[in-house]
Amino acid sequence: MSHMDAGVPSTPGKFKSEKPHHHHQRLLLRWQHSPLPKFLFWSLFAGAVLFSLFLISPRSSSSSPAGHTHSSSVTERRFLRTSSSSSSATWGGREWEKRVRSSARVRRHPFGLTVLVTGAAGFVGTHVSNALHRRGDGVVGLDNFNDYYDPSLKRARQALLSHSGVFLVEGDINDGPLLRKLFDIVAFTHVLHLAAQAGVRYAMVNPGSYVHSNVAGLVSILEAARSANPQPAIVWASSSSVYGLNTQVPFSESHRTDRPASLYAATKKAGEEIAHVYNHIYGLSITGLRFFTVYGPWGRPDMAYFFFTRDILAGKPITIFEGPDHATVARDFTFIDDIVQGCIASLDTAQKSTGSGGTKKGPAQLRVFNLGNTSPVPVVELVSILERHLKVKAKKKVVKMPRNGDVLFTHANISLAKKELGYRPTTNLNTGLKRFVKWYLDYYSSSGSHLAKKGRSGHGSSSSS
Numbered sequence: 345m346s347h348m349d350a351g352v353p354s355t356p357g358k359f360k361s362e363k364p365h366h367h368h369q370r371l372l373l374r375w376q377h378s379p380l381p382k383f384l385f386w387s388l389f390a391g392a393v394l395f396s397l398f399l400i401s402p403r404s405s406s407s408s409p410a411g412h413t414h415s416s417s418v419t420e421r422r423f424l425r426t427s428s429s430s431s432s433a434t435w436g437g438r439e440w441e442k443r444v445r446s447s448a449r450v451r452r453h454p455f456g457l458t459v460l461v462t463g464a465a466g467f468v469g470t471h472v473s474n475a476l477h478r479r480g481d482g483v484v485g486l487d488n489f490n491d492y493y494d495p496s497l498k499r500a501r502q503a504l505l506s507h508s509g510v511f512l513v514e515g516d517i518n519d520g521p522l523l524r525k526l527f528d529i530v531a532f533t534h535v536l537h538l539a540a541q542a543g544v545r546y547a548m549v550n551p552g553s554y555v556h557s558n559v560a561g562l563v564s565i566l567e568a569a570r571s572a573n574p575q576p577a578i579v580w581a582s583s584s585s586v587y588g589l590n591t592q593v594p595f596s597e598s599h600r601t602d603r604p605a606s607l608y609a610a611t612k613k614a615g616e617e618i619a620h621v622y623n624h625i626y627g628l629s630i631t632g633l634r635f636f637t638v639y640g641p642w643g644r645p646d647m648a649y650f651f652f653t654r655d656i657l658a659g660k661p662i663t664i665f666e667g668p669d670h671a672t673v674a675r676d677f678t679f680i681d682d683i684v685q686g687c688i689a690s691l692d693t694a695q696k697s698t699g700s701g702g703t704k705k706g707p708a709q710l711r712v713f714n715l716g717n718t719s720p721v722p723v724v725e726l727v728s729i730l731e732r733h734l735k736v737k738a739k740k741k742v743v744k745m746p747r748n749g750d751v752l753f754t755h756a757n758i759s760l761a762k763k764e765l766g767y768r769p770t771t772n773l774n775t776g777l778k779r780f781v782k783w784y785l786d787y788y789s790s791s792g793s794h795l796a797k798k799g800r801s802g803h804g805s806s807s808s809s
């Protein structure tokens with residue numbers, strides 16, 4: 345859920361350099377040696393630099409927010425609007441530092457953790473931050489509140505955290521000075537890095553944002569962590585999508601992950617390789633968690649279970665994908681509370697990093713775990729459960745799955761997480777969706793959403809099997 349701050353271009357803004365032909369080189373040399381063309385050359389050069397800076401600026405974005413991405417095939421280079429790019433949000437100052445320190449204070453002695461949670465206004469980030477704080481750990485959140493999906497939902501999650509005493513810093517994971525400042529003020533024992541550009545299908549619409557958040561952003565976090573003294577242990581969100589076209593089931597950590605089906609998956613896979621580098625060179629203790637389609641209250645509106653709910657209530661048709669020869673599309677949907685348990689167990693079992701001041705002192709822990717539910721459910725079944733809880737019949741359109749980065753099925757083998765983390769998911773899809781629907785109806789009726797109200801009054805009496 346994070347994105348770039350103003351200024352520094354990453355991969356999307358780069359131009360391809362081409363080797364000029366010798367003849368062109370000679371012409372260019374001659375041209376450069378006369379004074380007027382030299383002036384013209386540098387003016388044009390400066391103009392080009394300014395123009396490219398304009399293009400990469402977050403403020404240059406004019407396209408509409410994402411979240412409803414399943415139909416677009418037009419690739420755009422778009423920078424998501426963040427709180428710091430559209431308002432005067434800043435960080436720093438004595439009052440700000442005081443709030444950071446106070447939020448980081450451990451109330452669970454002697455074993456309390458001090459955790460920096462990136463993407464803390466996100467779905468998983470909010471839940472884990474809350475749970476850590478409740479048990480007495482120090483928690484500081486970081487989030488850039490970008491507009492990939494409705495920022496008001498992120499603000500509502502922030503209000504929830506703030507109410508329980510967790511301070512959320514508004515800023516970007518690509519902001520090196522901000523990260524250094526945070527590590528200067530607080531000796532974080534752990535970083536739970538959840539900030540990312542999520543969503544499989546949106547990667548075809550806005551590829552640059554995936555590279556920026558999931559590759560450059562991850563490196564930025566690891567750079568700050570490796571230079572910090574003491575170095576924190578890192579736990580971060582990878583994804584079940586790294587299994588890509590793997591056909592061995594259930595997916596186990598030892599299976600192939602070199603055939604991603606989407607750019608999103610490729611950036612998460614790249615993250616796992618980058619983690620290896622920082623572990624190897626700097627002695628950072630790093631744990632990657634492959635989440636399997638996490639759902640639940642306070643979830644992400646760009647995910648199918650969420651927008652299916654919205655559209656069913658609004659009486660709009662929903663599109664259900666099917667594979668070749670009518671093959672069922674299924675997901676190992678995992679309830680948020682189980683994921684929270686897996687994240688906390690990963691933090692608790694993470695060993696200390698072994699470096700200091702950027703120098704490795706010895707080998708450090710490097711782990712990857714599947715966090716799934718181990719029982720895949722077809723998407724049509726997900727829709728039936730929603731219909732039951734919403735008491736509304738869906739207008740279903742079954743279509744052949746477009747080539748959009750989606751895979752046919754996911755299924756986690758969680759033996760390793762069970763053994764090493766004591767991870768045991770306990771919520772099935774029916775129970776989890778019941779809790780989601782309850783939250784959804786409460787949230788959107790109390791926040792005055794016409795959509796939820798209209799959907800309920802317009803279709804409340806029809807019911808499904």
Ligand SMILES: O=C(O)[C@H]1O[C@H](OP(=O)(O)OP(=O)(O)OC[C@H]2O[C@@H](n3ccc(=O)[nH]c3=O)[C@H](O)[C@@H]2O)[C@H](O)[C@@H](O)[C@@H]1O
Pocket residue numbers: 414542543544582583584585634635636637638646647648649663664665673674675723750751752
């Ligand atoms: O497990 C993961 O690692 C990933 O889980 C989700 O990705 P996905 O499983 O594709 O979840 P949804 O976008 O909610 O889609 C769920 C299912 O509904 C299907 N679907 C989606 C959209 C649609 O209009 N119709 C439809 O049938 C998809 O093909 C998929 O099988 C998240 O969106 C990713 O950020 C996350 O990394």
